[in-house]
Amino acid sequence: MSTEKAPPAELVREIKELIIEALMLQDMRPEDIDEQAPLLVEGLGLDSIDVLEMAMAINKRYGVKTKADDAQNRHIFASVHNLAAFIHEQQGAPA
């Protein structure tokens, strides 16, 4: 997984908006979410239900599916940065 390459800033912002929209966090703004901070329990406080909800929203919006391995999925959903890098990579990959 090429999380080394920085994902486009526009995609990062879109994903923050997607998180706010999909998880109904209306009292947050995209700039309140730190790209590198953990999304899960001790960071933004997302749980497994939120993660499944996000996976559905990402599938709908970008046509990208999560991996067939939950250890990799945990890495992908660890932060906005990782999520953006994953989507960027999948979109670039030949179908």
Place this chain on the structure above:
Amino acid sequence: MNAPVHDPSSSSFRPVAHAAEQIVALGGEGACTGADLLRDVLAVCAQLPPARPGSEVLVVCGDRYHVAVAVLAAWERGHAVALPPNSAPETVRELRRRPGVVALLHDTDAADPSDLRPWIAAAPELGPETPGLAAIDGARVLATVYTSGSTGAHQPCPKTAAQLLGEAAALARCFGVEAGRRVIATVPPHHLYGLLFSVLMPLAAGASFVRDTPLHAETVAATARRHGADVLVSVPIHLRSLTVLDPGELPPLWQVFSSGAALPAETAAALGDQLGLAVTEIYGASETGGIAWRRHLPRSLHDEHDPEDMSEAPAWQPLPGVLVDADASGRLLLRSPFLPPDAAVPFVCADQIERGEHGEFRLLGRRDGVLKIGGKRGALAEVEPRLLAQPGLADAAVAAVVAPGPRGQEIVAAVVSRDPNLDPAEVISRVRHGLLQWFDPVVVPRRIKVVTRLPREPSGKLTRASLIALFDRSGGKDGPPRTEFVIRDHSRTGDLHRFSVQVPLDLAFFRGHFAGFPVLPGVAQVVALVLARVRALHPELDEPRAISRLKFRRTIAPGDELELQLQIDVARRRVSFTILRAGEGQRAGEACSAGLLDYAGEFPLAPLSRAACEAELSDMSGGTCV
């Protein structure tokens, strides 16, 4: 171990039906057979202290095979097992201190000598003459599961062999699960549903189970394909996420079980239409065991689908041996072999039902008052004391609110920091960390608000309405407020329709209606709730010609749970409505408002737009009406 599962004459049970070569568990380093299981169980059994009356072994394992080995080893040694409600460290530590608990068996990374993995790895091979596991007497207490009661602390719920193994065998018989079937589950094995359906039922049936618990749709599909699984054990929220899959990604699933919360009709339809899955829904509770089941067939197979049938979902069928009746007020009366031996007969359940002619029934509303978040139970009353006990907090309170989407409900918390100079983000992070020592992440409030003081009354009392007003999203920056109520359930008895309704926190109609004391205007109740439902049921009725006998007796606040009753007389084109308070609390059942809608007559009322009606009825907000 190849013996009858249940011998009724002696009322004893054999938990494992596998022959030596039959596969028990799939995954890990390779399949485990009946012979492997017996070897591993006896090795772990040898490490356990001797049993004494009431002794328990605490089992904290994530791997389904380890759960099977641990519980069978404890039973073989003469102990019962205790299964914690979650594996949060403080919860486990507290249960470990329970007087009956003599040992712990775990497969976690905690540095604790009671890790059962090294014992399994070193298990000596057995001779060919080794006898199988002992039969277990039906009256023996085998397990304590913990339920979240609405009263506060987790309630221990002891289960006898007749309850636990009897139900496992009955489920296998009822659904035809037998040797060769392969069970995969997205729910953990330590809750009663997961334990029964994904461990004990396959063991009793000679079937196999997958050791892992996959979460993401792609992982569920890949794991199921890899092991050729044909039975899926899941909950509505996980099943919903499977709808992103393409046909063929899942192997053909012969049975899909859902429990833990009501399966939304749209999830059942999506699974049926897109993936051809028929879902078998199980109704029951930790206290009662399984009660009934129903099967949602894909619509293509539904030859008797009646488009007029508003109730949509099929009726519930009691499980074999279970008898269901209703008392005068409609409460479910239960006679079941899966009830505790000392339970009252019949056992009175809080849920209300309508019984059919052949024993089948419909649920009219669940009244258990227990919060369910994405199918997981968590009592509000458990979270608040844990918050108040945090040394960094001066005051704290929690409330359950309606959450949009499949989550259903969520917990919000307002906290007052002892150190007013501490960064709120730091306060929230510490609060969250503290709660995670005790609870599953889904029960930990996602929305935590740091305030300088809670809006308590002089008596110290804090009303729910003033607490959740702190979270009112209508004043927020983003997103238009909602204009629709959340309809959680709909049932029908003749002409009487009942809807269970939740009032969203950010309902647009609360705007401008009394700062700090949000009240739902009568017009919003009539237009957005009552008329909208009548229109959905009977579009041919058009618009009402007259509205009479309007009564607004009690206020409705954001977050309230309501029951809307509509008595629809199609012939006379008349609808009477009553809105009652539902849910938990002493005020449940109070009538909030009522009225009569007349759809007959020559001239329709002026179009009942919200604005028109608002002007017309706004006077009512001031006087005796709200």
